[in-house]
Amino acid sequence: MDTLIDLGGGFASALEPLSLAFALLGVLLGTVVGVLPGIGPISAIAILIPVSFGMEPVHGLILLCGIYYGSMYGGSITATLIKTPGEVASAVTAIEGYEMARRGRGKAALATAALGSFLAGTLAIIGLTFLSPVLVQLANVFGSTEYFLLMATALLLASTMSSGSRAKALISIFIGLAVGLVGLDFQTGLPRQTFGMSLLSDGIDFTIFAMALFAIPEAIRNLALGRGAKDVIQSFGDDTWMTKQDWQRSAMPWARGSVLGFIIGILPGVGPSLASFMSYIMEKRISKRKSEFGKGAIEGVAGPEAANNAGVGGAMIPLFSLGIPGSATTALLLFVFTMYGLQPGPLIFRDESGLIWTIIASMYIGNVALIILNLPLVGVFVKLLKMPKEILFSSILVLVAIGAYAIEFSLFGLMLLGIFGVIGYLMDKGGIPLAPSILALVLVPLLEDNFRRMLQISGGSFMPLLTRPVSLSIIVLMVLGIVGPIIFRWWVRRRQLLADVSVA
Amino acid sequence: MRTLTPALRGDVITGIAVTLVGAVYYIATFWIQETKNIVTPRTFPAIVGIALIVLGLFLIGQAVYRSRKLAEVVPAGAASASSGASGVASGSGAADSGVEDEPAGVVLDAPEEPKSKQVVLQFALFFIYLGILIPVGFLLSTAAFLMTMTSIYAPHRWIRNLIFSVLFSVIIYVAFVYGLAVYLPVGILG
Numbered sequence: 001m002d003t004l005i006d007l008g009g010g011f012a013s014a015l016e017p018l019s020l021a022f023a024l025l026g027v028l029l030g031t032v033v034g035v036l037p038g039i040g041p042i043s044a045i046a047i048l049i050p051v052s053f054g055m056e057p058v059h060g061l062i063l064l065c066g067i068y069y070g071s072m073y074g075g076s077i078t079a080t081l082i083k084t085p086g087e088v089a090s091a092v093t094a095i096e097g098y099e100m101a102r103r104g105r106g107k108a109a110l111a112t113a114a115l116g117s118f119l120a121g122t123l124a125i126i127g128l129t130f131l132s133p134v135l136v137q138l139a140n141v142f143g144s145t146e147y148f149l150l151m152a153t154a155l156l157l158a159s160t161m162s163s164g165s166r167a168k169a170l171i172s173i174f175i176g177l178a179v180g181l182v183g184l185d186f187q188t189g190l191p192r193q194t195f196g197m198s199l200l201s202d203g204i205d206f207t208i209f210a211m212a213l214f215a216i217p218e219a220i221r222n223l224a225l226g227r228g229a230k231d232v233i234q235s236f237g238d239d240t241w242m243t244k245q246d247w248q249r250s251a252m253p254w255a256r257g258s259v260l261g262f263i264i265g266i267l268p269g270v271g272p273s274l275a276s277f278m279s280y281i282m283e284k285r286i287s288k289r290k291s292e293f294g295k296g297a298i299e300g301v302a303g304p305e306a307a308n309n310a311g312v313g314g315a316m317i318p319l320f321s322l323g324i325p326g327s328a329t330t331a332l333l334l335f336v337f338t339m340y341g342l343q344p345g346p347l348i349f350r351d352e353s354g355l356i357w358t359i360i361a362s363m364y365i366g367n368v369a370l371i372i373l374n375l376p377l378v379g380v381f382v383k384l385l386k387m388p389k390e391i392l393f394s395s396i397l398v399l400v401a402i403g404a405y406a407i408e409f410s411l412f413g414l415m416l417l418g419i420f421g422v423i424g425y426l427m428d429k430g431g432i433p434l435a436p437s438i439l440a441l442v443l444v445p446l447l448e449d450n451f452r453r454m455l456q457i458s459g460g461s462f463m464p465l466l467t468r469p470v471s472l473s474i475i476v477l478m479v480l481g482i483v484g485p486i487i488f489r490w491w492v493r494r495r496q497l498l499a500d501v502s503v504a
Numbered sequence: 505m506r507t508l509t510p511a512l513r514g515d516v517i518t519g520i521a522v523t524l525v526g527a528v529y530y531i532a533t534f535w536i537q538e539t540k541n542i543v544t545p546r547t548f549p550a551i552v553g554i555a556l557i558v559l560g561l562f563l564i565g566q567a568v569y570r571s572r573k574l575a576e577v578v579p580a581g582a583a584s585a586s587s588g589a590s591g592v593a594s595g596s597g598a599a600d601s602g603v604e605d606e607p608a609g610v611v612l613d614a615p616e617e618p619k620s621k622q623v624v625l626q627f628a629l630f631f632i633y634l635g636i637l638i639p640v641g642f643l644l645s646t647a648a649f650l651m652t653m654t655s656i657y658a659p660h661r662w663i664r665n666l667i668f669s670v671l672f673s674v675i676i677y678v679a680f681v682y683g684l685a686v687y688l689p690v691g692i693l694g
Contacts, residue, residue: 050684050686051684053684053686054684054685054686167559167562167563167566168518168563170555170559171522171556171559171560171563174526174552174555174556174559175525175556177548177552178525178529178549178552178553178556181548181549181552185536185545187541187545188537188539188541188545190536190537190539190545191536192533192536192545192546192549193529193532193533193536193549195532196535216630220623220626220627220630221618221623223626223653223656223657224618224619224622224623224625224626225616225618225622226618226622226657388658389657390653390654390656390657390658391654391668393653394649394650394653394654395650395672397630397633397649397653398646398649398650398672398673398676399676401633401634401637402642402676402680402686402688405637405638405688405689406680406686410638411634411635411638414634414635414637414638415631415634415635417634418627418630418631418634421627421630422627425623425627426521429514430514430515430517430518430521431514431515431518432518444548448548451543451548452541452542452543455542455543456541456542456543459542460542
């Protein structure tokens, strides 16, 4: 009941004209930036963080949350119409959605994506509304041991559950940790890993790192490609919207995707991208129309898009109630909170409850705004796809430079941006995923702080990890979380082999 | 030394680079002053450095091991052709006997790779821009940078490039300085 009262209060302030305007602006801006090919939610938020510097915390956060889910939706438009996913989460949409668009079903694909995102997003926010207070209660018994464990789990899961090589995902995490440790040690004030440069003693700014890693390599790569093959934009003007059959075929994937995405989203360290992949796999497995997959099966758009957006809501839960981000994007949001001097976690629900509930309420509003704005405006957004690449990507380079300047106001900050841009490019070329290192960079101060406190309290012993009941339960869950997927993979492969055999 | 496939050769290079970075990072921890705490300021950086070295070596070992295995299964000529296209989906066991590791076999198109020379050029221009941004000022350096970048890409549309470069610089300048109170460098115009 208290929750509903809090939420009601949140709605009251989220519906104030200015808050409402920022929520709308956020989803609109997010969609616009998300539509631009090659720019996903992470780059979108990172580029737009400097814009929120001068704002009231609540407005800045409403804006950036709106940008987050707006850009997720924008990404699916791009994936459907030109097969260029801005981020991993829409990569599967690029498979089925694009095929649908090629067959003149583009509008249906966009509609099922939008409706699925809306339903799943709203369900996930309802989950967020009611689960966060519960988790906050639980968090009251958390000590540094549990926090350390949770953060270590987040990093471990981020590496084991990403697609591609696990060793490379781990490398990415350790690169993030390495960067995060540069600067003065917060406990003793001693300089660390500064290589004698006093400028490095403030550490490396998170936004600069995120912008450099996510925006620069993509921009440089596209500019360097030069005038090559032009993207073919699928037209969809004469398509029909969803037919009755489309609705029937989408309903269950939406539902399954929502549940799956929400659960995966809550797991620390696992973002929405895995949710959309898992949903796609699941839909393909249980579909009666397996042969249609890869040729434009609507289930393959409906499920993953729902899962993707449910994952966004799910990922907000550990962020808000524990202060632990579940993915690179929520790591960015955590950074924005701390930028405003706020520390998400149990305390924020007590000390800043008005603010946090306003943000949660604004998410409901943002989701509604997303569907009202986007389906009618999709024709306008598609025009953005025609923006010449050289203009788009050179503008992005200018914007990240402004961002870096606005943070450091120095040549040093600008050079850091360039250098990490090169590092990001090389990582990308070496097949090292970029997102885990962002997560690691945000977590490193908390991780180290709790690690130290844990060992100081126990006098150097690691035993509290096993003797404290809460921490032991986390360990059990963690083991299940890591062994589970391995068994799942094994099971899928076995089924696949059996299926292949029976077909033959 | 047996010839490695392009993907695996890439892994060896990446592994070497990561090992070296880890080594430099670890060596740098020797300069961190020790304290008497249980966990000293050095502990975490040292763990990170060692982990990078271990992971780098692991990557090299894995690539060499896989190339051996691949050479046993497939004749040398066919090997490079098959793994060149492994792209994003190459999981931990993509090379072993043709079984896709990714559960559903979700294969993403590998993005097109630009020429290294072009990449170096683009980065060089970007660094020049970053270098002149403060002394020359935002308006002039940005207009020049945008004009250069767009003209390399589309030289024949120089009028459009010029209009875009000037307009974009001015609009962004006004928006940031007057709208968001982020004061951009004025440089020689100031």
